[in-house]
Amino acid sequence: MNPCGARDKVGFGRDWRRSRRFQLNGPVPSRLPDTQYRLAPALGLRLVGRSLVSLAGVVVLATLLGLVVDAGWLVAGIVTLVGLVLVAAWAWYLLKRASAVRLSEQGYDVRLLGGVGTTSASWSDVSEVAAASPGGTPCLVIRLADGRGTRLPMPALAVDPDVFARDVRRRVRDAHSRDADPAGDTGADPGSDRS
Numbered sequence: 001m002n003p004c005g006a007r008d009k010v011g012f013g014r015d016w017r018r019s020r021r022f023q024l025n026g027p028v029p030s031r032l033p034d035t036q037y038r039l040a041p042a043l044g045l046r047l048v049g050r051s052l053v054s055l056a057g058v059v060v061l062a063t064l065l066g067l068v069v070d071a072g073w074l075v076a077g078i079v080t081l082v083g084l085v086l087v088a089a090w091a092w093y094l095l096k097r098a099s100a101v102r103l104s105e106q107g108y109d110v111r112l113l114g115g116v117g118t119t120s121a122s123w124s125d126v127s128e129v130a131a132a133s134p135g136g137t138p139c140l141v142i143r144l145a146d147g148r149g150t151r152l153p154m155p156a157l158a159v160d161p162d163v164f165a166r167d168v169r170r171r172v173r174d175a176h177s178r179d180a181d182p183a184g185d186t187g188a189d190p191g192s193d194r195s
Helices: 006-018 041-068 074-097 161-179
Strands: 035-038 099-103 107-110 120-122 126-132 139-144 149-153
Touching (some): 099 161, 107 149, 126 161
Antiparallel strands (some): 099 107, 126 139, 139 149
């Protein structure tokens, strides 16, 4: 019996043609996808709480207005219902959809966080990315070439601080490596200057 007979080879060839191609390395993406980082749930709930306190103040004013114009509780009731619907929509947006930081191939954009400094910049403008703890709060500090900067408090984001820092540093590194002229190439042939 011949284990390498023609019948075995033909069968193997057909199976091989039907199978998917095996490839060790997949295609390398040409650019990083945009990433968005959401607010930490605790910060989102704090913002919703502030909205509820503001609504309570507006309801008190509406109650006083209703008493002055002799409309009774009608004005306060309408303001309360509309306010609760708006606060519920705001809470849903903050906790489910809102992004606090957006990282794209061009740069970063910070939303919903106050007191962070510069809220958006290009990666090519970034001179340094460093970790800091002002006041005991861990932050990622992005320093720009013109002296401005962004201080992102890590407890405000719903992400592991190390994952976020690696993403930012990789984007800065990629932007600066694209901007750098490889080996000072001016387009001239290096052998053309020889006499």
